[in-house]
Amino acid sequence: MDDLLRHPGDHWLPRSLGSGLVSTAVDVAVLLVAVHALGLRTVPASTLGVVAGCAVSFMLNKYVAFRDGGSPLLPQLGKYAATVVAATLVHVSLMGTLVDHLHVPLLPAKLLCDLLVFTCGCLLVMRLFIFRQRPALVPDR
Numbered sequence: 001m002d003d004l005l006r007h008p009g010d011h012w013l014p015r016s017l018g019s020g021l022v023s024t025a026v027d028v029a030v031l032l033v034a035v036h037a038l039g040l041r042t043v044p045a046s047t048l049g050v051v052a053g054c055a056v057s058f059m060l061n062k063y064v065a066f067r068d069g070g071s072p073l074l075p076q077l078g079k080y081a082a083t084v085v086a087a088t089l090v091h092v093s094l095m096g097t098l099v100d101h102l103h104v105p106l107l108p109a110k111l112l113c114d115l116l117v118f119t120c121g122c123l124l125v126m127r128l129f130i131f132r133q134r135p136a137l138v139p140d141r
Contacts, residue, residue, distance in 0.1 A: 012065050012066050012067075012127070012131075015064055015065035015066075016061055016065035016066070016127075017123075018064075018065070019057060019061050019064055019065045020118065020119060020123070022060060023053040023054070023056045023057035023060065023118075024053060024111075024118075026049075026052050026053045026056045027049040027050060027052060027053025027110075027114070028049065028053075028107070028110060028111075029049075030045075030048050030049040030052040030053070031046055031049035031106075031110060032106075032107075034048050034049065035106065041100075042095055042096055043092050043095065043096045046091065046092045046095045046096075046110070047088060047092050049110075050084075050091055050092065051084075051088070053118075054084045054087075054088070057118075058077070058080050058084075061131060062076065065131075066127075066131035068131045071131075076130050076131065079130045080130050083122060083125050083126075083129075083130065084122075087117050087122050090117050090121075091113050091114075091117045091118070094113045094117070095113050098112070098113070
């Protein structure tokens with residue numbers, strides 16, 4: 001923890017949260033364009049945004065946040081895709097409920113869903129199951 005406070009750029013958590021901010025910006029931009037410019041309803045527009053944001057998130061988390069360029073891409077991509085499908089189903093269902101049934105404004109509902117589903121849920125899944133930290137090798141003495 002002390003290392004995290006002294007050198008936050010050297011720790012995966014701040015890098016992953018930064019990746020999440022970029023991914024969220026892409027997601028929200030696609031959502032807003034889909035709703036306001038294309039006239040799509042909440043669930044399909046939210047789905048498009050989530051898919052775009054998740055594609056950006058995978059690349060940034062793999063190569064920037066977790067610095068895991070050496071691990072095989074396809075197994076991680078498969079695990080990530082399964083996580084994204086499950087998270088997207090939860091996310092768009094929650095969005096549909098908040099916006100279409102409870103009449104929460106679009107952007108606050110989106111940010112709340114992102115916080116709950118992607119920041120809290122998916123971040124842990126990425127760290128524990130997709131981009132697992134390998135133990136450091138101890139040199140022979």
